[in-house]
Amino acid sequence: MKILFWGTPEYAVPTLDALHDAGHTVVGVVTQPDRRRGRGKQLAPSPVKRRAEELALPVFTPERIRRDEDCKSELAALGADASVVVAFGQILPKDVLQQPPLGCWNGHGSLLPRWRGAGPIQWALLEGDEETGVGIMAMEEGLDTGPVLLEQRIPIQLLEPSIALAERLSALTAELMVQAIPLIEAAGPGCEHERLARLNVRVQAGESTYARMLEKQDFQLDWSASALSIHRKVMGLHPGAFTHWQGKRLKVLRTEPLIERLQDQLSSEVRNLVGQWPTGGYAPGSILAVIEDLGLVVSSSGCPLLIREAQLEGKARSTAPVLLQQLKATPGDCFGDG
Numbered sequence: 001m002k003i004l005f006w007g008t009p010e011y012a013v014p015t016l017d018a019l020h021d022a023g024h025t026v027v028g029v030v031t032q033p034d035r036r037r038g039r040g041k042q043l044a045p046s047p048v049k050r051r052a053e054e055l056a057l058p059v060f061t062p063e064r065i066r067r068d069e070d071c072k073s074e075l076a077a078l079g080a081d082a083s084v085v086v087a088f089g090q091i092l093p094k095d096v097l098q099q100p101p102l103g104c105w106n107g108h109g110s111l112l113p114r115w116r117g118a119g120p121i122q123w124a125l126l127e128g129d130e131e132t133g134v135g136i137m138a139m140e141e142g143l144d145t146g147p148v149l150l151e152q153r154i155p156i157q158l159l160e161p162s163i164a165l166a167e168r169l170s171a172l173t174a175e176l177m178v179q180a181i182p183l184i185e186a187a188g189p190g191c192e193h194e195r196l197a198r199l200n201v202r203v204q205a206g207e208s209t210y211a212r213m214l215e216k217q218d219f220q221l222d223w224s225a226s227a228l229s230i231h232r233k234v235m236g237l238h239p240g241a242f243t244h245w246q247g248k249r250l251k252v253l254r255t256e257p258l259i260e261r262l263q264d265q266l267s268s269e270v271r272n273l274v275g276q277w278p279t280g281g282y283a284p285g286s287i288l289a290v291i292e293d294l295g296l297v298v299s300s301s302g303c304p305l306l307i308r309e310a311q312l313e314g315k316a317r318s319t320a321p322v323l324l325q326q327l328k329a330t331p332g333d334c335f336g337d338g
Helices: 010-021 047-054 069-077 120-126 162-187 192-199 227-236 260-265 322-327
Strands: 002-007 025-030 035-037 042-044 082-086 104-108 131-138 148-155 242-245 248-257 287-291 295-298 305-312
Touching (some): 002 010, 002 047, 010 025, 010 082, 082 162, 120 131, 120 162, 120 227, 162 192, 227 305, 305 322
Parallel strands (some): 002 082
Antiparallel strands (some): 131 148, 248 305, 295 305
């Protein structure tokens, strides 16, 4: 089948590879324009553009596809049977959605209608969802509102940061999209309503939630919150969650909440720490213990939290005992607001 692929970040690359490897003809790849990245602020292509060029595929980089009539015409001339969209980064207008006769299909990293929009992986972790998944959805003008063709659920692990969860969901997106394409092709063209009926898609039902864009203040840790809430922020916003230590920013990269009901989900070497410190009674953010091989035990509004890995401003990311040597922390010291 002739496919027009839309995607930008690393998350989308496995799906592009999977479609190419499955023998489909990728007639073109649409991705975001080159952006300035890194310390040198040099212009750099998106991961999808890099991979497309390695595969010798035509690449299109519209700044705003909604307003780029020339690009729309070029894409229409490719004669794609269907479009596949994975984390492209722009909303496709109606005239673009209507170009391919077999429709536009999106691989979305959540269990729709939960977490429509940008950042579904981060928000699933921030809100403590026990499971997430991938849906292959027929695209409409609305934001992630279309009916779902295929869906698969996976459990979220307590100690799994967003980058690791994204890798799992990215691989699952590629797997499901390859399964979906033969079904889409077999249903054939025609009136959208009839075509989708032949595919027996599931109309999204139930309460919808939207993954809003994250703001700068979302990344700062609040030590007056619960240990589990703080831990979820560290996992969900990895590697961006931060606090302050003696006037310097400290990125907190790996934590474990010392909560009895979650004890069997903690690392084996950490489980015996649960219950060693009374709940409450300490100023939020106070260091309760410095454990040479494990890290820092810190108070919250309830049970304590173990910081296992962090990055002090101007230093490399580190774990105990290097982290402890850098911070020179002692029990009673406190993380502050900067």
